[in-house]
Amino acid sequence: MPARSSGCASPRDRCNAVARAVFGRGGQPATGSVVAFDRDRSLVEAARRDPAQFDALYRKYLAQVYAFALHELADHHAAEDATERTFLRAIAALPRFREQARVEDGPEASTFRVWLFRIARNVVANERRTRRRRPAASLDLALGAGLTIADGTDLEADAVTRDEAAEALRVLRTLPDDRRRALVLRFVDEMSTAEIAGILGRSEGAVRVLIHRALGSVARELGRDRRGGRDRGDEGRA
Amino acid sequence: MTTQVRADMSRDDVDALVTDRYLDSLLAAADRHADDAPSDAGLDPGVRDAARVLGRSLVRVHPSFRFEERLASRLAELAAVQAGVAAAAGGSTAGGAIAGRLLAFPSADASAFASAASGGDPLLDAILRGDLDPTDADAVERAARLPGSRRPLIGGVAITSAAISLVGVAWVAWRAAHPAAHPAGGTITRIARTDHVRRVAAAMSAGGLGGPA
Numbered sequence: 359m360p361a362r363s364s365g366c367a368s369p370r371d372r373c374n375a376v377a378r379a380v381f382g383r384g385g386q387p388a389t390g391s392v393v394a395f396d397r398d399r400s401l402v403e404a405a406r407r408d409p410a411q412f413d414a415l416y417r418k419y420l421a422q423v424y425a426f427a428l429h430e431l432a433d434h435h436a437a438e439d440a441t442e443r444t445f446l447r448a449i450a451a452l453p454r455f456r457e458q459a460r461v462e463d464g465p466e467a468s469t470f471r472v473w474l475f476r477i478a479r480n481v482v483a484n485e486r487r488t489r490r491r492r493p494a495a496s497l498d499l500a501l502g503a504g505l506t507i508a509d510g511t512d513l514e515a516d517a518v519t520r521d522e523a524a525e526a527l528r529v530l531r532t533l534p535d536d537r538r539r540a541l542v543l544r545f546v547d548e549m550s551t552a553e554i555a556g557i558l559g560r561s562e563g564a565v566r567v568l569i570h571r572a573l574g575s576v577a578r579e580l581g582r583d584r585r586g587g588r589d590r591g592d593e594g595r596a
Numbered sequence: 597m598t599t600q601v602r603a604d605m606s607r608d609d610v611d612a613l614v615t616d617r618y619l620d621s622l623l624a625a626a627d628r629h630a631d632d633a634p635s636d637a638g639l640d641p642g643v644r645d646a647a648r649v650l651g652r653s654l655v656r657v658h659p660s661f662r663f664e665e666r667l668a669s670r671l672a673e674l675a676a677v678q679a680g681v682a683a684a685a686g687g688s689t690a691g692g693a694i695a696g697r698l699l700a701f702p703s704a705d706a707s708a709f710a711s712a713a714s715g716g717d718p719l720l721d722a723i724l725r726g727d728l729d730p731t732d733a734d735a736v737e738r739a740a741r742l743p744g745s746r747r748p749l750i751g752g753v754a755i756t757s758a759a760i761s762l763v764g765v766a767w768v769a770w771r772a773a774h775p776a777a778h779p780a781g782g783t784i785t786r787i788a789r790t791d792h793v794r795r796v797a798a799a800m801s802a803g804g805l806g807g808p809a
Contacts, residue, residue: 480733574646
């Protein structure tokens with residue numbers, strides 16, 4: 359499972375992700391069973407004791423939530439609004455958050471992140487319903503030339519990369535909501551299928567198929583665009 | 597955790613699983629800043645190319661520093677009010693670490709203070725009261741459809757700041773009527789009062805506040 363999103367220097371830094379033996383309490387015998395702790399457990403517990411400590415969770419997940427909202431709403435200001443609503447609702451509801459880490463989710467799992475993104479998903483869905491429109495170009499404007507990482511030494515290659523990215527974003531916007539959302543969570547927020555399943559309220563198998571089909575749609579659209587471009591080029595030369 | 601191919605899986609499920617594993621390796625390669633993209637003979641070339649293009653195009657973008665700090669301030673304000681409400685309700689707090697700055701509101705007014713801190717957002721009010729689960733899509737949608745459920749966020753910060761100020765004024769008024777039970781509270785009050793008296797005396801000696809010239 360990729361874990362590019364974590365800001366920890368090493369797996370050991372994610373101390374609450376390490377599986378530990380659980381010992382009996384209150385006179386019960388030690389069971390010796392092992393459970394996987396939510397990697398955000400210590401931060402969540404600190405925030406529950408003192409709401410001011412929520413800042414650590416906020417800083418950790420701000421970019422992820424903002425990027426998700428930006429790719430979903432394709433508008434910089436709307437993404438900021440959605441991010442603000444998401445974190446305000448999260449801190450307000452934190453006392454009622456219930457950790458649901460499962461051993462099979464692995465040591466990288468964070469049910470807090472899934473919980474936070476379920477809030478974000480609802481905020482974004484509500485925003486999309488309210489706006490009743492899908493801006494076609496504002497994401498390109500919002501992200502500008504910094505959309506992809508260009509090395510600056512090969513201008514022609516940079517232009518190709520930018521064109522390719524613009525094309526990919528255009529195709530992404532043509533996808534149905536659930537397919538687009540799954541791709542954004544997988545690529546932008548680098549979530550596992552298990553986490554996306556928790557956010558979208560589907561099974562892991564269903565999410566895998568959803569992403570596979572979404573990629574198939576993108577592949578067809580990109581192929582069509584490229585064939586169309588070649589055809590137009592041929593016509594121009596003729 | 598890797599899912600294995602099982603005999604009862606459909607062709608679609610198997611293809612989806614192969615794609616999923618490829619995406620895992622693709623994202624892991626990007627994580628290592630590896631130039632060589634992984635290859636998978638079992639994967640449809642079109643899907644593989646689409647995954648590579650999306651991997652390069654769907655980048656994470658950070659919001660502006662100004663936005664980050666503005667929202668951090670707003671969350672800190674809400675956190676302070678929440679801590680006060682929790683203390684008033686007798687809930688656990690950070691113990692002595694932040695006791696000096698906790699606002700011990702009367703519990704009867706806790707929801708009113710929380711409401712003021714929400715900046716007039718009815719959905720946030722409902723979440724603070726525990727009446728709305730923000731992860732429940734249907735409940736959030738129903739609540740969002742109610743009239744007046746949206747508030748302008750552009751003015752949100754100003755509204756909230758004003759609300760927090762009102763909370764502060766209310767707290768000062770309440771605190772004046774309820775002397776501190778904790779000895780440290782009395783000490784802090786005495787220090788503040790002494791400091792205030794010194795400032796007034798200095799101002800008066802300088803000719804301010806209508807004192808003798």
